Amino acid sequence: MTFIAKPKVAHPSLPKNARGFTRRDYEGALSTLCAGCGHDSITAAIVEASWGLDIEPQNMVKLSGIGCSSKTTAYFVSGGHGFNSVHGRMPSIAMGANAANRQLSYIGVSGDGDTLSIGLGQFCHAIRRNLNMLYIIENNGVYGLTKGQFSASADVGTKAKKGETNFQPPIDPVLLAMTLGATFVARSFSGDKQQLVPLIQAGLKHQGFALIDVLSPCVTFNDHEGSTKSYAYTREHYEPAVHADFVPLEREISVDYKEGETVPVVMHDGSRIVLRKLDAGYDPTNRTTAAAQIQERMKAGEYLTGLLYLDVEPQKGAFHFVNNTPDEPLNSIPYEALSPGSQGLEKALARYR
Amino acid sequence: MPPVSPARVNDFSIKIATVNGTGSASANTLLMKSIFRSGIPVMGKNYFPSNIQGLPTWYEIRVTKDGHVARSGKIDLMVAMNPETYARDVKEVEPGGYLVYDSTWPRPALLKREDITVLGVPLAQLCNENFSGVRTRILMKNICYAGVLAALLELDLGHIRTLLAETYAKKPQLVESNMKAIQLGYDYARTHFPCPLPLRVEKMDRTAGHIMIDGNTAAALGCIFAGATVAAWYPITPSTSLMDAFKMFADRMRVDKQTGRKNFAFIQAEDELAAVGMVIGAMWNGARAFTATSGPGISLMNEFLGLAYYAEVPAVIFDIQRVGPSTGMPTRTQQGDIMLCAYASHGDTRHVCLYPSDPEECFYMAVQAFDLAERLQTPVMVLSDLDIGMNDWMCRDLKWDDSYRPDRGKVLGKEEVLKLEKFYRFIDKDGDGITYRTLPGVHPKAAYFTRGSGHNQYGAYTEDSADYQAVLDRLMKKWASARRYLPRAVIDATAGSKVGIVSVGSGDGAIREAMDVLKERGVALDYMRIRSFPFTEDVEKFLAAHELLFVVEQNRDAQLRSLLTLETAVDKSKLRSLLHYSGLSISSSFIVEGVLAELAPGARAQPSGAAHG
Numbered sequence: 010m011t012f013i014a015k016p017k018v019a020h021p022s023l024p025k026n027a028r029g030f031t032r033r034d035y036e037g038a039l040s041t042l043c044a045g046c047g048h049d050s051i052t053a054a055i056v057e058a059s060w061g062l063d064i065e066p067q068n069m070v071k072l073s074g075i076g077c078s079s080k081t082t083a084y085f086v087s088g089g090h091g092f093n094s095v096h097g098r099m100p101s102i103a104m105g106a107n108a109a110n111r112q113l114s115y116i117g118v119s120g121d122g123d124t125l126s127i128g129l130g131q132f133c134h135a136i137r138r139n140l141n142m143l144y145i146i147e148n149n150g151v152y153g154l155t156k157g158q159f160s161a162s163a164d165v166g167t168k169a170k171k172g173e174t175n176f177q178p179p180i181d182p183v184l185l186a187m188t189l190g191a192t193f194v195a196r197s198f199s200g201d202k203q204q205l206v207p208l209i210q211a212g213l214k215h216q217g218f219a220l221i222d223v224l225s226p227c228v229t230f231n232d233h234e235g236s237t238k239s240y241a242y243t244r245e246h247y248e249p250a251v252h253a254d255f256v257p258l259e260r261e262i263s264v265d266y267k268e269g270e271t272v273p274v275v276m277h278d279g280s281r282i283v284l285r286k287l288d289a290g291y292d293p294t295n296r297t298t299a300a301a302q303i304q305e306r307m308k309a310g311e312y313l314t315g316l317l318y319l320d321v322e323p324q325k326g327a328f329h330f331v332n333n334t335p336d337e338p339l340n341s342i343p344y345e346a347l348s349p350g351s352q353g354l355e356k357a358l359a360r361y362r
Numbered sequence: 363m364p365p366v367s368p369a370r371v372n373d374f375s376i377k378i379a380t381v382n383g384t385g386s387a388s389a390n391t392l393l394m395k396s397i398f399r400s401g402i403p404v405m406g407k408n409y410f411p412s413n414i415q416g417l418p419t420w421y422e423i424r425v426t427k428d429g430h431v432a433r434s435g436k437i438d439l440m441v442a443m444n445p446e447t448y449a450r451d452v453k454e455v456e457p458g459g460y461l462v463y464d465s466t467w468p469r470p471a472l473l474k475r476e477d478i479t480v481l482g483v484p485l486a487q488l489c490n491e492n493f494s495g496v497r498t499r500i501l502m503k504n505i506c507y508a509g510v511l512a513a514l515l516e517l518d519l520g521h522i523r524t525l526l527a528e529t530y531a532k533k534p535q536l537v538e539s540n541m542k543a544i545q546l547g548y549d550y551a552r553t554h555f556p557c558p559l560p561l562r563v564e565k566m567d568r569t570a571g572h573i574m575i576d577g578n579t580a581a582a583l584g585c586i587f588a589g590a591t592v593a594a595w596y597p598i599t600p601s602t603s604l605m606d607a608f609k610m611f612a613d614r615m616r617v618d619k620q621t622g623r624k625n626f627a628f629i630q631a632e633d634e635l636a637a638v639g640m641v642i643g644a645m646w647n648g649a650r651a652f653t654a655t656s657g658p659g660i661s662l663m664n665e666f667l668g669l670a671y672y673a674e675v676p677a678v679i680f681d682i683q684r685v686g687p688s689t690g691m692p693t694r695t696q697q698g699d700i701m702l703c704a705y706a707s708h709g710d711t712r713h714v715c716l717y718p719s720d721p722e723e724c725f726y727m728a729v730q731a732f733d734l735a736e737r738l739q740t741p742v743m744v745l746s747d748l749d750i751g752m753n754d755w756m757c758r759d760l761k762w763d764d765s766y767r768p769d770r771g772k773v774l775g776k777e778e779v780l781k782l783e784k785f786y787r788f789i790d791k792d793g794d795g796i797t798y799r800t801l802p803g804v805h806p807k808a809a810y811f812t813r814g815s816g817h818n819q820y821g822a823y824t825e826d827s828a829d830y831q832a833v834l835d836r837l838m839k840k841w842a843s844a845r846r847y848l849p850r851a852v853i854d855a856t857a858g859s860k861v862g863i864v865s866v867g868s869g870d871g872a873i874r875e876a877m878d879v880l881k882e883r884g885v886a887l888d889y890m891r892i893r894s895f896p897f898t899e900d901v902e903k904f905l906a907a908h909e910l911l912f913v914v915e916q917n918r919d920a921q922l923r924s925l926l927t928l929e930t931a932v933d934k935s936k937l938r939s940l941l942h943y944s945g946l947s948i949s950s951s952f953i954v955e956g957v958l959a960e961l962a963p964g965a966r967a968q969p970s971g972a973a974h975g
């Protein structure tokens with residue numbers, strides 16, 4: 010297999026965003042995933058979301074671990090730097106990169122194996138640090154790249170392609186993130202672009218750790234009868250609870266939301282997320298009741314989806330806020346401002362005499 | 363009457379046996395610093411347990427007018443404060459030496475040796491009578507023995523008072539209570555013993571232009587001066603104090619006075635895998651970043667180190683080596699990671715290593731490590747050890763050249779990228795194996811994809827054999843180029859001998875002292891201290907020019923010797939190992955004996971905990 014470049018000739022009639030870019034400008038190399046893989050739909054949603062956000066491609070930094078899902082960072086926004094690191098350790102790369110330059114947008118793409126098994130520790134600690142990044146789990150219940158073993162998100166009773174049943178209880182990234190204090194927690198489905206695109210936009214704008222667990226069927230190893238992560242099963246058990254519309258600063262709200270059903274949340278830059286409750290009894294700003302409801306519904310075999318929890322003041326616990334780093338990226342502070350010089354050294358050495 | 367040793371002015375060793383967590387560290391530092399301030403070269407080594415309170419701990423002070431920096435291997439005065447270790451502490455004193463103990467309770471066992479002078483001081487009683495509170499009494503008992511030693515050795519009480527005043531600048535009442543304890547011990551000794559002893563100090567002027575500093579503090583200062591802005595680590599002895607020192611300096615030197623904003627990010631990671639991942643992420647993104655760890659941490663970092671090597675991302679890692687394998691003896695010293703660091707990770711990997719020998723070199727090599735990492739776009743490991751990192755060493759003043767500017771290596775900015783038709787990450791334009799990189803956020807044209815999977819010179823994914831091999835071969839070319847930038851070996855060939863010593867790191871002081879002793883005994887040797895890996899050309903030359911080479915190192919498996927046989931053309935049979943792996947730092951006598959045993963077999967018995975072979 011070699012590198013396949015996508016031809017970059019844009020048709021003149023393609024619509025342009027505020028920065029003059031077409032959707033093609035947010036694409037990447039040609040995907041090498043299986044035809045029909047859920048991950049490719051998520052890639053398409055990321056392209057759409059980035060274009061819609063008018064992001065400068067070079068300001069997007071794409072990070073991933075290892076897996077079919079992790080490969081996808083090569084398939085979108087080729088104008089941004091990408092780092093396909095090692096299995097389960099993308100959060101630490103993201104932490105370091107973000108520490109060096111807090112001004113860029115960081116998007117991490119991971120799999121359920123990458124996040125919930127080998128990378129569970131780093132995932133948890135990135136949440137605890139409220140690292141400012143969008144973290145997408147492309148969740149298919151299996152290890153795709155190593156040919157279909159159960160992952161830690163496989164449900165009890167789900168069947169592998171070869172027939173064996175899983176008996177171990179799953180780790181649910183959404184519930185886990187909520188208990189760890191995540192400030193933006195969402196679940197979606199690769200097949201629901203309507204829901205996913207604004208979630209990605211909101212997650213990118215969120216000033217803290219934003220998690221989107223995206224159910225993303227593996228057509229090759231986990232799309233059969235008896236699997237709880239197949240397209241058919243997901244469609245059937247998928248229950249939108251809160252729809253999030255992302256409203257950029259420049260645009261007016263065009264949809265007429267009914268009073269009481271919607272919660273507008275203003276982001277740090279003035280843009281808004283408008284939460285539209287599809288389930289009247291669900292409150293996405295209450296961590297405790299939201300978590301309880303997600304769990305309840307899960308017992309009944311339903312996945313609540315949408316923006317399930319949002320902390321409206323996420324910056325407070327965010328890494329750079331706690332560390333008190335300047336707004337200016339650390340990697341661009343001139344050396345002269347970093348070195349105490351020979352006089353500073355002389356002073357520092359006084360106590361060692 | 364025990365024999366009285368001849369006068370030994372400014373040339374003897376003291377060992378203080380106490381219990382961990384009783385405040386003896388401040389008493390010992392006080393003693394050592396007051397000697398240092400009297401202008402006399404001094405060495406201090408701390409042997410402490412992996413425990414917070416209760417286990418035995420020792421502190422060794424060597425007063426050395428000739429400026430030796432290693433242990434002598436002999437103890438002339440023992441302060442036996444720990445009943446649990448009395449038996450072995452008594453044994454360790456050289457014939458003609460002295461033993462001070464707390465005579466509040468009778469200790470007949472201590473009086474068993476006829477050949478040493480035993481001096482009992484009722485320290486507990488003195489402190490119980492003069493101080494209240496259990497904790498205070500314990501702490502003051504230790505300060506009190508410092509007073510006893512001040513009288514016995516004729517230390518300058520003025521220096522002691524000044525040092526206390528500096529330590530307790532914000533708590534003047536502590537200066538007074540500490541001075542009171544000093545005086546109690548001092549007066550008791552003056553009244554009951556003939557003071558000073560033949561072992562004593564006399565003012566000199568050999569410490570001007572020097573400092574007493576530990577290697578971790580010096581390395582942390584180096585990171586500050588190198589302009590490091592991201593520090594990530596997971597606590598592990600003996601590396602933790604490097605990060606603590608960095609934080610201390612950064613909090614003082616890197617905080618904007620007006621805004622209170624910090625020009626650094628300090629991240630306590632969840633483990634060493636994450637710590638090194640953060641360093642790699644930060645340096646990939648253009649900040650100078652580092653981590654400090656010890657052997658167990660390096661073991662965990664292996665996968666990431668391979669990624670950084672192959673994906674060509676700079677990183678700086680300080681390995682403060684301790685005794686292994688596994689948890690080993692975490693508070694004892696060893697040079698046990700030489701092989702591990704040289705080839706850390708799977709596949710064809712090899713890493714640039716620097717081997718500082720003392721705190722002074724830790725400072726300069728820390729700065730150099732960042733320049734090398736960015737110049738060579740690869741991880742650089744600085745192999746210090748517990749002995750260098752956690753003990754106070756007398757070193758020359760650290761100097762800073764204000765004209766220094768970081769070498770950021772081959773990084774293309776926006777303007778430069780825009781001039782190119784297309785930017786490719788791994789094209790060897792200059793023929794030195796070092797290619798050009800860009801930083802995120804510059805321009806879409808500068809973007810590239812970093813991966814540990816097979817990639818070609820354009821940075822694209824490949825599983826093509828030829829493309830893959832081309833990259834591996836270029837990495838070897840880069841490895842060869844690295845030699846150009848690395849610190850050369852320190853070579854002393856004044857003896858013009860056919861026999862030489864080869865070593866790395868902290869054994870340096872012991873070796874140089876041993877060479878003096880051997881010379882007096884008619885055995886003059888050449889000496890090469892290697893300072894970096896890959897080995898520079900001068901290493902190969904030195905090896906070739908000598909017929910017999912003693913490879914002195916502090917591990918069981920002769921790791922430096924192995925590395926030399928793998929990476930140079932040296933004839934194995936020329937290399938004789940002197941291996942010290944007791945967990946204590948190597949002493950000059952060990953080397954003297956080892957060399958003589960080889961050159962004059964049967965001359966001396968082999969000490970335990972070590973092997974010659």
Ligand SMILES: Cc1ncc(C[n+]2csc(CCOP(=O)(O)OP(=O)(O)O)c2C)c(N)n1
Nearest residue numbers: 076077078096120121122123151152153154
């Ligand atoms: C240290 C290490 N162990 C094992 C592997 C092999 N491996 C590659 S991908 C993968 C699982 C990926 O599963 P997931 O994250 O769910 O991604 P998917 O392929 O399903 O999208 C494994 C175990 C590896 N690359 N590195």
Ligand code: SF4
Nearest residue numbers: 043046077153227228
């Ligand atoms: S194996 Fe599964 S996860 Fe991997 S590309 Fe194919 S469909 Fe997608």
Ligand SMILES: [Mg+2]
Nearest residue numbers: 120121149151
């Ligand atoms: Mg998976």
